[in-house]
Amino acid sequence: xxxxxxxxxxxxxxxxxxxxxxxxxxxxxxxxxxxxxxxxxxxxxxxxxxxxxxxxxxxxxxxxxxxxxxxxxxxxxxxxxxxxxxxxxxxxxxxxxxxxxxxxxxxxxxxxxxxxxxxxxxxxxxxxxxxxxxxxxxxxxxxxxxxxxxxxxxxxxxxxxxxxxxxxxxxxxxxxxxxxxxxxxxxxxxxxxxxxxxxxxxxxxxxxxxxxxxxxxxxxxxxxxxxxxxxxxxxxxxxxxxxxxxxxxxxxxxxxxxxxxxxxxxxxxxxxxxxxxxxxxxxxxxxxxxxxxxxxxxxxxxxxxxxxxxxxxxxxxxxxxxxxxxxxxxxxxxxxxxxxxxxxxxxxxxxxxxxxxxxxxxxxxxxxxxxxxxxxxxxxxxxxxxxxxxxxxxxxxxxxxxxxxxxxxxxxxxxxxxxxxxxxxxxxxxxxxxxxxxxxxxxxxxxxxxxxxxxxxxxxxxxxxxxxxxxxxxxxxxxxxxxxxxxxxxxxxxxxxxxxxxxxxxxxxxxx
Amino acid sequence: xxxxxxxxxxxxxxxxxxxxxxxxxxxxxxxxxxxxxxxxxxxxxxxxxxxxxxxxxxxxxxxxxxxxxxxxxxxxxxxxxxxxxxxxxxxxxxxxxxxxxxxxxxxxxxxxxxxxxxxxxxxxxxxxxxxxxxxxxxxxxxxxxxxxxxxxxxxxxxxxxxxxxxxxxxxxxxxxxxxxxxxxxxxxxxxxxxxxxxxxxxxxxxxxxxxxxxxxxxxxx
Numbered sequence: 181x182x183x184x185x186x187x188x189x190x191x192x193x194x195x196x197x198x199x200x201x202x203x204x205x206x207x208x209x210x211x212x213x214x215x216x217x218x219x220x221x222x223x224x225x226x227x228x229x230x231x232x233x234x235x236x237x238x239x240x241x242x243x244x245x246x247x248x249x250x251x252x253x254x255x256x257x258x259x260x261x262x263x264x265x266x267x268x269x270x271x272x273x274x275x276x277x278x279x280x281x282x283x284x285x286x287x288x289x290x291x292x293x294x295x296x297x298x299x300x301x302x303x304x305x306x307x308x309x310x311x312x313x314x315x316x317x318x319x320x321x322x323x324x325x326x327x328x329x330x331x332x333x334x335x336x337x338x339x340x341x342x343x344x345x346x347x348x349x350x351x352x353x354x355x356x357x358x359x360x361x362x363x364x365x366x367x368x369x370x371x372x373x374x375x376x377x378x379x380x381x382x383x384x385x386x387x388x389x390x391x392x393x394x395x396x397x398x399x400x401x402x403x404x405x406x407x408x409x410x411x412x413x414x415x416x417x418x419x420x421x422x423x424x425x426x427x428x429x430x431x432x433x434x435x436x437x438x439x440x441x442x443x444x445x446x447x448x449x450x451x452x453x454x455x456x457x458x459x460x461x462x463x464x465x466x467x468x469x470x471x472x473x474x475x476x477x478x479x480x481x482x483x484x485x486x487x488x489x490x491x492x493x494x495x496x497x498x499x500x501x502x503x504x505x506x507x508x509x510x511x512x513x514x515x516x517x518x519x520x521x522x523x524x525x526x527x528x529x530x531x532x533x534x535x536x537x538x539x540x541x542x543x544x545x546x547x548x549x550x551x552x553x554x555x556x557x558x559x560x561x562x563x564x565x566x567x568x569x570x571x572x573x574x575x576x577x578x579x580x581x582x583x584x585x586x587x588x589x590x591x592x593x594x595x596x597x598x599x600x601x602x603x604x605x606x607x608x609x610x611x612x613x614x615x616x617x618x619x620x621x622x623x624x625x626x627x628x629x630x631x632x633x634x635x636x637x638x639x640x641x642x643x644x645x646x647x648x649x650x651x652x653x654x655x656x657x658x659x660x661x662x663x664x665x666x667x668x669x670x671x672x673x674x675x676x677x678x679x680x681x682x683x684x685x686x687x688x689x690x691x692x
Numbered sequence: 693x694x695x696x697x698x699x700x701x702x703x704x705x706x707x708x709x710x711x712x713x714x715x716x717x718x719x720x721x722x723x724x725x726x727x728x729x730x731x732x733x734x735x736x737x738x739x740x741x742x743x744x745x746x747x748x749x750x751x752x753x754x755x756x757x758x759x760x761x762x763x764x765x766x767x768x769x770x771x772x773x774x775x776x777x778x779x780x781x782x783x784x785x786x787x788x789x790x791x792x793x794x795x796x797x798x799x800x801x802x803x804x805x806x807x808x809x810x811x812x813x814x815x816x817x818x819x820x821x822x823x824x825x826x827x828x829x830x831x832x833x834x835x836x837x838x839x840x841x842x843x844x845x846x847x848x849x850x851x852x853x854x855x856x857x858x859x860x861x862x863x864x865x866x867x868x869x870x871x872x873x874x875x876x877x878x879x880x881x882x883x884x885x886x887x888x889x890x891x892x893x894x895x896x897x898x899x900x901x902x903x904x905x906x907x908x909x910x911x912x913x
Contacts, residue, residue: 590782593744600770609784612784
């Protein structure tokens with residue numbers, strides 16, 4: 181392990197991820213804290229916690245069977261449905277809200293619950309699928325001999341449940357910190373659905389007081405940490421069920437007559453979460469109620485490209501810089517986290533930028549960088565990459581760290597005794613062995629950066645991105661242009677994953 | 693001058709002593725067999741010599757040079773020029789057989805123009821001529837272990853540490869690799885410390901056997 185390299189990575193992390201939080205924490209005074217103890221705050225917090233718990237539970241109920249059916253059974257097209265199952269997670273939740281409130285005329289809390297569940301169930305499904313396929317065949321055979329399929333499932337469940345719960349905890353965190361979905365469904369009219377993240381945004385818009393915004397956010401930060409810390413512990417327990425050197429792949433379980441019903445269930449879920457939303461956007465872009473035609477569709481795309489070329493370019497550039505930066509830092513810090521003597525201490529630290537509401541992190545970036553000495557950065561597009569790297573680095577660190585944990589340490593030791601120095605070991609032994617995970621981290625951060633709205637909403641430099649343009653435009657009315665721009669964004673979001681599946685032989689490892 | 697000299701070396705993991713004030717001398721050219729039940733500290737002994745496990749107390753000397761003193765590492769692993777053959781080979785999965793060797797040769801300071809030739813020569817030593825472009829996933833257990841042996845020899849070590857190198861192989865491959873080890877040791881004048889679960893097979897090429905129990909030397913014969 182190269183100490184100078186790790187120190188440099190830690191300094192960058194401190195500047196991008198922790199400094200925006202530290203600078204905000206310093207602004208809180210007793211008046212701000214007193215304002216926190218209002219009856220309304222308690223109601224909002226209770227509602228937000230219930231909302232998060234409800235979505236996490238539903239995500240668990242839908243995600244575990246989806247993961248099991250696609251990873252371990254002979255369900256038709258399981259190998260196609262499994263990667264497609266990730267797509268809803270990548271679609272901006274606000275886009276799902278846009279579509280479902282129009283398709284089904286749902287509003288208020290019901291709409292927010294429905295959309296957030298569709299958006300987050302893949303988190304549970306991918307964790308569960310990976311855990312199911314990492315159970316050694318011999319363990320299952322031993323259970324089968326004792327009590328058949330029932331015994332197999334009973335033996336498997338304790339191995340699958342911790343990672344699935346880790347996914348559910350993350351679903352909770354994503355849900356309670358999301359501002360865009362409740363904001364959008366409330367904007368549409370009654371019944372309103374106000375949540376905590378919404379009120380932080382409102383507090384900042386009213387009096388632009390960082391201290392008040394931080395104080396408002398504290399209960400939500402506590403709630404988020406309350407879920408993130410168990411998620412980390414559960415992730416480690418999940419890793420215990422991972423591959424050993426003499427691992428034997430388990431056989432696919434035969435569903436018999438249930439093969440096609442299982443296929444229909446999984447396809448229906450995917451239809452709700454991805455196919456209908458994308459189909460609806462296509463319909464709207466092609467003319468919608470005025471009559472659909474390919475001419476309308478192509479002119480909507482031409483208009484979207486003409487009006488928003490700069491926004492799309494900015495979004496892609498920011499996402500690329502962010503993803504590259506996060507992967508480089510993730511490799512160094514993820515490796516240190518697993519291999520350094522006290523590396524695990526780093527884990528709660530890297531979670532901090534994710535534990536604060538995205539809106540608040542954006543405000544922290546404004547407070548930190550909006551000063552004379554850093555005006556050049558504050559006014560440039562680069563600030564968006566600075567913001568997104570600080571916010572999303574945690575994913576790259578955890579994905580790389582998880583991959584390092586499952587890498588045989590003897591590979592590095594063999595290089596070490598052969599005279600290879602720490603930096604070369606990291607770049608020539610560790611990085612190539614982790615390429616699927618590093619590519620997965622790249623795709624994950626790229627996608628999250630492209631679809632991010634909450635953190636960037638208040639930052640002026642981020643006002644020229646495709647996501648911001650969609651957010652602004654839908655408040656002025658829905659038309660073919662918005663639908664085409666949203667589809668363009670969806671295409672860019674799925675492109676890296678698509679390219680990887682076309683040209684790479686190994687599966688993309690997206691999980692922390 | 694001893695090839696390896698350990699004096700009161702103690703390695704701990706939590707509360708448990710993996711090596712408990714162990715002292716040992718290995719003379720140049722010796723082939724020392726290390727045996728003992730699981731958890732007796734055999735692998736930890738090799739790792740302490742290689743610098744992969746840091747002792748909490750005691751000193752380690754290699755060919756007269758002190759390499760660690762208590763928890764202080766005086767010469768790190770990468771500068772000790774030790775050949776280490778791991779159990780299950782630990783080949784780098786993304787490198788071909790030849791590339792594994794060239795990568796080590798590069799770090800041993802061998803000029804680029806000579807590396808490919810030297811790698812082929814090493815593969816020939818272990819009877820794997822023509823395997824240059826083969827990836828680890830396409831090698832059998834015995835072939836992988838011989839590539840790992842060539843890799844361990846690539847830095848030109850004077851000391852070779854073998855951690856149950858024959859474990860995953862069948863009887864025929866074990867005998868073949870043992871014979872090859874004996875031949876290379878004589879040819880290169882190596883000092884070998886060889887951890888094994890099957891001492892009867894390796895006794896023919898060994899000069900001494902050390903039995904460990906609970907991190908201490910039980911018998912040296």
